[in-house]
Amino acid sequence: MSAWRGSRGQGLAGHFGPLELAILDVMWSSGSLDSSSGGMDVSTCARRLDGGQAYTTVKTVMERLVVKELLARRKEGRQYVYWPRSSRREVEQRVAAEQVRQVVDGFGDLAVANFVRTVSGDADQLAQVRALLAGIADPSGTGTGDGTGDGESEGTAGVSA
Numbered sequence: 306m307s308a309w310r311g312s313r314g315q316g317l318a319g320h321f322g323p324l325e326l327a328i329l330d331v332m333w334s335s336g337s338l339d340s341s342s343g344g345m346d347v348s349t350c351a352r353r354l355d356g357g358q359a360y361t362t363v364k365t366v367m368e369r370l371v372v373k374e375l376l377a378r379r380k381e382g383r384q385y386v387y388w389p390r391s392s393r394r395e396v397e398q399r400v401a402a403e404q405v406r407q408v409v410d411g412f413g414d415l416a417v418a419n420f421v422r423t424v425s426g427d428a429d430q431l432a433q434v435r436a437l438l439a440g441i442a443d444p445s446g447t448g449t450g451d452g453t454g455d456g457e458s459e460g461t462a463g464v465s466a
Contacts, residue, residue: 317393320400324366327354329375329396332389344379344386 317326331353337343351363367387370376375396378385391399408416424430 344388
């Protein structure tokens with residue numbers, strides 16, 4: 306994995322509380338991204354967490370994740386069943402985009418210049434940035450801006466600028 310993508314969870318750990326992220330990790334590991342393929346109740350989630358948190362604490366955090374639109378839920382009998390509304394990758398993309406927008410909005414040209422200086426020391430990151438910029442410059446979507454179509458480097462597919 307290139308440094309461009311960073312370590313899984315490192316970025317999310319700065320955005321979510323430790324218990325929020327632990328619950329999301331448990332939910333993502335269940336593999337269910339919609340209500341038709343199951344879900345997980347609070348008791349099951351609490352058992353899968355490592356810290357021995359109280360049921361009420363886990364339920365409160367799961368309800369907050371519903372309000373934040375990270376989890377969805379449905380009533381099954383006397384309890385709710387929860388599932389993640391988005392994959393981990395989708396949440397990482399959304400959080401990264403929000404954070405980059407905040408930095409650029411707050412620091413403008415300084416943020417852009419520092420970003421370029423930061424990635425210029427890593428050939429893989431620099432190649433990915435070049436491919437993304439070429440894709441922006443080429444409205445046909447071929448990726449290079451010169452019509453050859455070979456400007457997309459590995460790891461940039463699906464990344465929106």
